[in-house]
Amino acid sequence: MALNIRQLEILDLARQSGHVSVDDLAERFDVAVQTIRRDLSDLSDQGMLDRVHGGAVMPSGVSNIGYDERRRMHEEAKSAIARACAAQIPDNSSVIINLGTTTEAVARELLHHRNLTVITNNMNVANILVANDSCEVMVAGGALRRSDGGLVGDLTIEFMAQFKPDYAVIGTSALDADGDLLDFDMAEVRVSQAIVAQARKAFLVTDLSKLDRSAPMRIISVEALHSVFVDRPLPAELMRRCREWDTRVVVAD
Template sequence: MALNIRQMEILELARATGRVAVEDLAERFDVTLQTIRRDLGELADQGVLDRVHGGAVIRSGVSNIGYEERRRMHEDAKAAVARACAARIPDNSSIIINLGTTTEAVARELLTHRNLTVITNNMNVANILVANESCEIMVAGGALRRSDGGLVGDLTTEFMAQFKPDFAIIGTSALDADGDLLDFDMAEVRVSRAIAALARRTCLVTDISKLERSAPVRIISMRDLDMVFVDQNLPAPLMQKCAEWDTQVIVAD
């Protein structure tokens, strides 16, 4: 079934933001709530959106959303989370930064820090931090993933195993309600697990929309983290678990 013009615009909005709300769409297009619900239902039937309470989200599956789409999604939230994280990274620190558009936002916020040592398997992070002349950058070897500039594989994991940084800054593709971090690529997950196990303090940077996504591979649990930087409060049951696990949740301003 072909999409009408409004449905194509709704899909484009969903791709840009990750989520659309029925009431917002009804106001935007000056149509009834029932019309928007029908549109979302038809988009869900086409396999491009998943219905959630009050709206819809980009469909999750066994493959990730394209890098450029992910980079544009929730840009303001990512920037706020990145600022909150970078504010807690002191000068003269050593940091491992892994793959992801939110970790790249953290790298941009570290441009004014002094005397950092940054180890990364993210070519985009390395290219961002080249502008910080006081930052020593160490890039892992491995297989280059052209889609997002990531380096993954056994060689990458072995390289990371040589370090014990002050901080690990990691991202995730999805968050489960039980506190598990999830991803799509097993090779990337092995690197992320190694990074999290090595650092003195492991920090997750994410936005709340990741709770609306799913991915098939478990990375680690929030119980294994020291800090979680997020743009909004996590659901109360998950906040309670983090308190029990002594995992500090920092909500960005």
């Protein structure tokens, strides 16, 4: 089935932001919400979008969205989350930062911190923080993924095991409603688990579009984290669980 011009534009908007809403699209294209719902249903039937309440998201499944595309998604939210997280990391501390576009945003917010020791398996993070003369950057060994500059594998895990940092900053590909962090790549999952196990305090940085996505592999539960930095309040049930687990939730301004 060929797509009409409006459907092609809707698909392009979804690729840019990761999510589209029925009401916003109806206003943008000056058509009835029923028309937009039919468009989204057509795109969903062809596997191009996944329908969610009030709109649609890019399809979830067994593979992730391309790294450059993820970097462009929710940029303002990621920046706000990164500022909130970086504010909780003091000068003269040590931190492990793993893979992800939001963790890269945290690295940029740490550029003016003093006397940090940063351990990372993310070449993009290393390249950002090398500009901070007072920051010691230590890069893990392992197999380099050209797609996102990540280092993964047994060598990476062995490297991380040598450290006991004050903080770990991790991202996630998806966040389940029960509080599980999910990912698409087993090698990346194992490194993330090792990082959290080594840190005195583990921080998750994620925008809540991740609640609209799914991935097949479990990293850890939010229960294992000290803090979660998000762009808007968590759903009530997940917020209740965080209080039970004594996991702090910080909503970025």
